[in-house]
Amino acid sequence: MITAAPSPGSRLPLRELARSGRLPDHQYMDRATLAWIACRRPAGLGARPTMPHPPLLLIPEPSWFARPETADSIHGARHGARVAVLLQLLAHDRGIAPGRGRALAAGAACHDCRRHHDRDDSGHGRRAADWLTANLAVVAAALGSAPTPETVTAVALHDLPYDAFTDDQARAHRRHRQAVDLLKLADALDRYRLPLARWWPDAARLRLPVPAWAPPLAHDLVVHSEQARLDGATTTQAMEHALHAVLPE
Incomplete structure (x- = not known):
């Protein structure tokens, strides 16, 4: 479990670094960037997704990451947990059986x-x-x-554009098209x-078509979980807070 909140030190906001083309190899959320994100919630409410139970909170262990620097970064544990939540909601929305949805x-x-x-990596x-x-x-x-x-x-296949698939990758996509497309959609929403x-x-x-509920919900998950983390919550606490805020029981 990640317990130490990232220290801002003298780090410039990600937004400023991105605008000037100076993003570092390891990138961490900061208050200024999150404030900018929070003010740009996608328009439209749409019907909330319905599930018989809240989506499971699935958080990867820090030891699973190839580099310790990435476990708390913008591609770290909270990103993985949010994508897992979004995938469960999308899978239910498309009538996928719960067991298969959990495996995905x-x-x-x-x-x-x-x-x-x-970076692209x-x-x-x-x-x-x-x-x-x-x-x-x-x-x-x-x-x-x-x-x-x-x-x-x-x-x-999640990190590859469709038009960059090799012949073998295209065959793998055809064999498991729904799973690949769902993960690509959930990943993109975060x-x-x-x-x-x-x-x-x-x-x-x-x-895949993007459900009307998905963009504002995905945006809210980012804002609530990242704000909680910046305020000192652990990754697990931050995700629990975000789920309760976005999908109250």
Whole structure:
């Protein structure tokens, strides 16, 4: 469990660094950037997703990350946990069986765990898929659900544009199309954490329609969880707070 809140030190806000093209390898949320994000909530409310129970909170362990610097970064544990929440909601919305949805969500929680840094980091999806394959029992014990072959395929392809697939990757996508497309959509919806609006979700890059409820809900998850973390909460506490705020029982 991550317990120490990131120290701002003399670090410039991510927003300022992004605007000037000076983003570092390891990027952490700050109050100024989050305030800018919070003021730009996507328009439209839409119907809230309905589930018979709240989505499970699936948080990857810090030890699963390839670099300790990434566990609390913008691609770290909270990002993985939010993507897992969004995937469960999207899966339910599309009528996917709960057990299958949980398996996909377990993979979603870990999809960025083998990143080396917060830039493009080509190949991190394949590395995460290989790590999942070697650690299925570890993930199942910690998250309560073992990733399945379709989950591993979705993780392996999540970081690649559709038009960049090799022939083998295109065949894997056709075999597990729904899982791949769902993870890509859930991952894209958490882009509201990024410090430039041009990096936020782009429906044109996705293969599934975006439900009306999804953009404002995804934005709220980012704002509530990151604000709680900046205020000193652990990652688990921050995510519990965000779920209660966004999806009250």
